[in-house]
Amino acid sequence: MSGREAAFVPARVSPLEEQLRGLYGPDEDAPLRVTASGIWHPTPLPVLGAAVPALEKAGLLAPGALLFDAGMGDGRVLAALALGLRAEHRLRLAGLESDRALATEARLRLNAIERRTGTAASLRIAHGDYFHPRYHAALGHHGDACKLNID
Numbered sequence: 053m054s055g056r057e058a059a060f061v062p063a064r065v066s067p068l069e070e071q072l073r074g075l076y077g078p079d080e081d082a083p084l085r086v087t088a089s090g091i092w093h094p095t096p097l098p099v100l101g102a103a104v105p106a107l108e109k110a111g112l113l114a115p116g117a118l119l120f121d122a123g124m125g126d127g128r129v130l131a132a133l134a135l136g137l138r139a140e141h142r143l144r145l146a147g148l149e150s151d152r153a154l155a156t157e158a159r160l161r162l163n164a165i166e167r168r169t170g171t172a173a174s175l176r177i178a179h180g181d182y183f184h185p186r187y188h189a190a191l192g193h194h195g196d197a198c199k200l201n202i203d
Contacts, residue, residue: 068136069101075161076128087151092125100128104136113141121147122182127158134165134175144174148182155179 065073076097085092107113121129124147133145147162149155159177166175 065098066101066105068104068132069097071135072097072100072128072132075131075164076126085154087154089150092151092154094125094128097128100132104132108137108141113137113143115142116144117141118144118146121145124149124158124177125154127162127177130158130175130177131161131165134162142174144176146176146178148178148180150179150181152179 076094078097083093113119119130119133121127124130127147127149130145130147133143137143147158149158155177156179162175162177
């Protein structure tokens with residue numbers, strides 16, 4: 053790094069970010085990946101640690117709302133929501149990823165969160181193409197109902 057560049061260092065690490073680091077490791081361990089559908093880079097953990105409380109404070113997380121992460125990658129946005137929100141939100145979380153390896157990685161981590169926290173959050177994960185209508189219905193979007201193997 054040259055003298056003119058400065059690294060971003062958050063003033064303090066939020067408890068949510070600490071939990072996410074326990075699942076995902078430090079951000080430096082998450083390099084760009086080339087997948088079948090393009091290049092993937094995860095959302096930085098400090099962003100997630102700050103975003104979830106900000107969404108809650110702004111009143112953007114209505115009880116029972118469906119939060120859909122299309123192109124969920126390794127599932128860290130859904131993990132942040134599952135870990136960072138109070139139980140009374142009763143959110144329905146859904147994620148879709150076209151890369152099978154990333155979808156599997158997300159499923160494993162999110163299952164670990166459910167086991168560790170004992171949450172009964174409504175969580176659906178699928179591997180598939182966002183642009184195919186059958187995934188919209190299976191993940192909770194309006195449309196024709198269909199059968200889809202979702203964990």
